[in-house]
Amino acid sequence: MSENNTKENETTKETNESVKQIIENELERKGSGGTWVWTMFLLCLTPNIFNGFHVNSYVFLATPPQNHYCIISELSSAGWTHDQIRNISTRNGTSINKTCKIYDYDYGKLSTMNYKDAILSLNNRSVDVNDEKEEVNCLSHEGNTFHFDFNPGETSILSEVIKFWCTINYQAFPLF
Known part of the structure; x- marks a missing residue:
């Protein structure tokens, strides 16, 4: 039973390393510029714009004084x-x-x-x-x-x- 766990762990480790290597290779290939990088940048930026509105909303929802x-x-x-x-x-x-x-x-x-x-x-x-x-x-x-x-x-x-x-x-x- 421990041999099966060891083999599964090694297989999982190899799979994780191969996925990691694939991602690193693609990022290295695409990271030199181009539309893919700008598309990813804009996709990552968009939620933060809305988060900024949320963070500043307290100014407009403040309790007015009596x-x-x-x-x-x-x-x-x-x-x-x-x-x-x-x-x-x-x-x-x-x-x-x-x-x-x-x-x-x-x-x-x-x-x-x-x-x-x-x-x-x-x-x-x-x-x-x-x-x-x-x-x-x-x-x-x-x-x-x-x-x-x-x-x-x-x-x-x-x-x-x-x-x-x-x-x-x-x-x-x-x-x-």
């Missing part, structure tokens, strides 16, 4: 709370969510005042304010950032790293 709004650096460094900043810089203040635009005020001048004085100043127009209250993108003022609110346990690479939300008016939609 809320995001602009944090104005001058007001934040002056000790204003997020609600105060939202109240003075956006239409409808804290009642609006997912805001990308802020009023075009002189926030440097407002940061020298406390919150109540700033509200009075804006109402009395002692700070440069356009009558139509022109809105600009949050990131148009240097140093401004966005604050993102997520449900507990949720995060999003898209909003934390790329800051896509307001720069190109993109928002991911849940598929399920």
Whole structure:
């Protein structure tokens, strides 16, 4: 019985070596160029193109934040709370969510005042304010950032790293 196993192993080994030799000979013959090499290259490349789409799809399927709004650096460094900043810089203040635009005020001048004085100043127009209250993108003022609110346990690479939300008016939609 052991002689049969030995003969089968030798036969299998010879067959594997002959197949290996055939493949090596063909690759050597075809490997010098030509349509066969390019066809094999394209056949091997095609699945990787689709794999690249799959790997990058997380950007477009990311969890959108429950809320995001602009944090104005001058007001934040002056000790204003997020609600105060939202109240003075956006239409409808804290009642609006997912805001990308802020009023075009002189926030440097407002940061020298406390919150109540700033509200009075804006109402009395002692700070440069356009009558139509022109809105600009949050990131148009240097140093401004966005604050993102997520449900507990949720995060999003898209909003934390790329800051896509307001720069190109993109928002991911849940598929399920």
